Amino acid sequence: MRRIAILNQKGGVGKTTTTVNLGAALARAGRRVALVDLDPQGNLSTHLGLEIESGEPSSYTVLSGETDFAQTLRPTTTAGLHVIPTSIDLSGAELELATLDQRETILRRSIDAWERGAIERTGAPPAEYVLFDCPPSLGLLSLNALVAAREVFVALQTEFLALQGMTRLLEVVELIRAQLNPSLQVTGILPCLYDSRLRLAREILGELRQYFPEQCFRRTIGTNVKLAEAPSYAQHVFDYAPDSSGARDYRELAEEVIGQERRSPTGANSAARAAQTAQP
Incomplete structure (x- = not known):
């Protein structure tokens, strides 16, 4: 079961859009997918029409120990696509969890129990992919995702400071890898909101592919109005605009992600070494 954190400490770079539409694309390809909304803003939940009230089962109740992963x-x-939504309760979770022992492993322990239980009952894991939609910060919620995950996909815009931000993110991943989660690896860098008409965007994409040739996905996610409109209809892009360029981009990204399973993923160490030489 692949556990992938969709990460960037900056907001508005396409993390939620990627989590929703990559998850939908994988499910449409016949894979079983679980999405976890860890952003207190709840954009992933809203995107899929799963807005919930305070107190209902959510990522907050999983983190607080009130519900287990499976029942949430x-x-x-979309067949094969399940979601753990969030509610306004999550906005106070970091303060509430700060005093708990092993607070950074709460989510991992819940997912481990879910996976272990399914294997004991059926002989197979309960899903093939778990995608974590991380908040635009590197606090306790993102830390729980990074400790629970085995892989990181970094979503970023092709802007001037992208390489500098990548350096910081990879340093954080390497620190977590060294201290809390030895299996964590950066296996994907995804340029989002890409506009090939802009010279700067093309130059930054070239820099990313130069410094991170094995991690950078071949498929970029272009700027597309249908991707921006789909959340207002509580749909992923394949339901809202299946013939759009946004749907094509995420369909091809899903094919590339599935293709990763036919080769050994590149570890975070090599990505971090590349980041040390990257200058925006």
Whole structure:
């Protein structure tokens, strides 16, 4: 079961859009996918029409120990795609969890129990992918995702400071790898909101591919109005605009992600070494 944190400490770079639409694309390809909304803003939950009230089962109740992972998952209109939504309760979770022992491993322990239980009952893991939509910060919520995950996909815009931000993110991943989660690896860098008409965007994409040739996905996610419109209809892009360029981009990204399973992923160490020489 692949556990992938979609990460960037900056907001508005396409993390939630990627989590939703990559998850939908994988499910449409016949894979079983669980999405976890760890952003207190709840954009992933809203995107899929799963807005919930305070006190209902959510990522907050999983982190607080009130519900287990399995009973918190909700189905979507797409076969094979399930979601753990969030509520306003999550906004106070970092302060509440700060005093707990082993607070950074709460989510991992819950997912481990879910996976172990399914294997004991059926002989197979309960899903093939778990995607974590991380908040735009590197606090306790993101830390729980990074400790629970085995992989990191970094979503970023092709802007001037992208390489500098990558350096910081990879340093954080390497620190967590060394101290809390030895299996954590950066296996994907995804340029989002890419506009090939802009010279700067093309130059930054070239820099990313130069410094991170094995991690950078071949498929970029272009700027597309349909991707921006889909959340207002509580749909992923394949339901809202299946023939759009946004749907094509995420369909091809899913094919590339599945293709990663036919080769050995590149570890975070090599990505971190490349980041040390990257200058925006």
